[in-house]
Amino acid sequence: MLLNKPLTxxxxxxxxxxxxxxxxxxxxxxxxINYFTGANGMGKTNLLDAIYFLCQGKSYFQSNDKQLLxxxxxxxxxxxxxxxxxxxxxxxxxxxxxxxxxxxxxxxxVQRLSDFVGELPLVFIAPDDTLLIREGSEARRKFMDSTxxxxxxxxxxxxxxxxxxxxxxxxxxxxxxxxxxxxxxxLQIYAEQMEQPAKVLYQHRKAFLSAFLPVFxxxxxxxxxxxxxxxxxxxxxxxxxxxxxxxxxxxxxxxxLQRTCFGVHRDDFLLDMxxxxxxxxxxxxxxxxxxxxxxxxxxxxxxxxxxxxxxxLLDDIFDKLDPRRVDQLLAFILENQFGQIFVTDTHEERMAxxxxxxxxxxxxxxxxxxxxxxxxxx
Amino acid sequence: MNFSSKLxxxxxxxxxxxxxxxxxxxxxxxxxxxxxEPGFTEExxxxxxxxxxxxxxxxxCHNMSDEAICAICADRRRDQQVICLVESIRDIIAIEETQQxxxxxxxxxxxxxxxxxxxxxxxxxxxxxxxxxxGQIQEIIMALSPTIEGDTTIYYISRKLKDLPVKISxxxxxxxxxxxxxxxxxxxxxxxxxxxxxYQNQGD
Numbered sequence: 001m002l003l004n005k006p007l008t009x010x011x012x013x014x015x016x017x018x019x020x021x022x023x024x025x026x027x028x029x030x031x032x033i034n035y036f037t038g039a040n041g042m043g044k045t046n047l048l049d050a051i052y053f054l055c056q057g058k059s060y061f062q063s064n065d066k067q068l069l070x071x072x073x074x075x076x077x078x079x080x081x082x083x084x085x086x087x088x089x090x091x092x093x094x095x096x097x098x099x100x101x102x103x104x105x106x107x108x109x110v111q112r113l114s115d116f117v118g119e120l121p122l123v124f125i126a127p128d129d130t131l132l133i134r135e136g137s138e139a140r141r142k143f144m145d146s147t148x149x150x151x152x153x154x155x156x157x158x159x160x161x162x163x164x165x166x167x168x169x170x171x172x173x174x175x176x177x178x179x180x181x182x183x184x185x186x187l188q189i190y191a192e193q194m195e196q197p198a199k200v201l202y203q204h205r206k207a208f209l210s211a212f213l214p215v216f217x218x219x220x221x222x223x224x225x226x227x228x229x230x231x232x233x234x235x236x237x238x239x240x241x242x243x244x245x246x247x248x249x250x251x252x253x254x255x256x257l258q259r260t261c262f263g264v265h266r267d268d269f270l271l272d273m274x275x276x277x278x279x280x281x282x283x284x285x286x287x288x289x290x291x292x293x294x295x296x297x298x299x300x301x302x303x304x305x306x307x308x309x310x311x312x313l314l315d316d317i318f319d320k321l322d323p324r325r326v327d328q329l330l331a332f333i334l335e336n337q338f339g340q341i342f343v344t345d346t347h348e349e350r351m352a353x354x355x356x357x358x359x360x361x362x363x364x365x366x367x368x369x370x371x372x373x374x375x376x377x378x
Numbered sequence: 379m380n381f382s383s384k385l386x387x388x389x390x391x392x393x394x395x396x397x398x399x400x401x402x403x404x405x406x407x408x409x410x411x412x413x414x415e416p417g418f419t420e421e422x423x424x425x426x427x428x429x430x431x432x433x434x435x436x437x438x439c440h441n442m443s444d445e446a447i448c449a450i451c452a453d454r455r456r457d458q459q460v461i462c463l464v465e466s467i468r469d470i471i472a473i474e475e476t477q478q479x480x481x482x483x484x485x486x487x488x489x490x491x492x493x494x495x496x497x498x499x500x501x502x503x504x505x506x507x508x509x510x511x512x513g514q515i516q517e518i519i520m521a522l523s524p525t526i527e528g529d530t531t532i533y534y535i536s537r538k539l540k541d542l543p544v545k546i547s548x549x550x551x552x553x554x555x556x557x558x559x560x561x562x563x564x565x566x567x568x569x570x571x572x573x574x575x576x577y578q579n580q581g582d
Contacts, residue, residue, distance in 0.1 A: 189533045
């Protein structure tokens, strides 16, 4: 799955102030693998989230930035030193209550988050990723959207335009409620304006899934030992019908339900194993392997497209995998150069075992209530 | 802010109710007025009162006007067959500054956006259709903001006008004149390439 050797993004130093349960920490990282061990609730995941926050300008877990402040504090700061293509530069994200979040890249303020996202690629694999677990299709659509948006700017533009028009159209449908009928000509115009971005989204999603699926299946077979058949199916209203005629047919329903009932905002990606939905039919280990494979396939496409190996954050992923799956996952990581990796695990012994198996240069840290000590894994 | 004078306080409060004027600026303006002859403040107050009481809306184009018909619509030298459609009066002032347009205007009063609570009925679209249906209008230039709301509005109006014999055009969108390509944002530059135009020598 590898191309000619891509560049690697490396985080060499991280300084955090008042982030979650960290009053202050200043850590030097290994350019290859970094291990964090400690009991639950000590701050391993928070540390990975600080790295995510630094690279993406937002938290992986919290949609409200205020939740990231250390209890009782009114500001936080995360500073990181990166190396990319032999260049070394700092990135700082500052948050103060009542002020706008500020991102400084190489001491220059970043004006738009959309210009910053994608500069410092990373992939975060967390154990309770809601992707598969949630009933709704939103989490799965979001996963595809965030992958495609990082790869293709026209996709992001189409997505923003489509969502904006959809919001306007739905609002127009709601205005019909208070005893005046919504303007039918305008409803039709919104549909016509949505058609072009809808086609862009549909075609990209369809084409991307057909490239993504074999890569995903290969990875799943490699890390699971190759027994179960796994499948992702793209489900879209547009599979059956052209956008405009589809919207037109649903108009009556739209007016009753006061929302748009046809379109790519209803798309879903069905995740199956042996022709059954992964959730709830798969075992915990199978669900986890499925999720890890999805994320590693995402990693593959970002690396291939940007020709840079993203930072990989593995949060507690070895838990609940049987030893055979752990071995296969480690073998897979060894075979495919993954750039810089951050790994957390609650069991220090298991972590030492993993470090021995991987045999790569590493740093290891013990995390205890928001402070870190560097240790030797034995 | 603590004032020793109630008169000063109410003056400052009144000034700071204007947009983009804060308490400190309001205080500076108030102290400035107090330093001048009383006649100075009277002149300003009278000018404002007169403006507010006598300002009308042009019956034809909805521009601000001193008379029933505004100075632009009443100007015989201007081409009454070409209408430039704008969102607000400020856009008229901006276009007039360019001295490139010799037709007349139509002020829409906003853009269609259900989220902002603005529907077609809240704008002067019907009045525009009526103006065009007299048959005297040859071209409408849509000079609306290059946003999704602007696009929706253009689309909606062009649909309303589709059975009338009028040419509809929109202002060009693209890289700013005198700007550096390197610094143009990606979206604008990308669209400028897609919507490129045949080369025309300026001397033609």
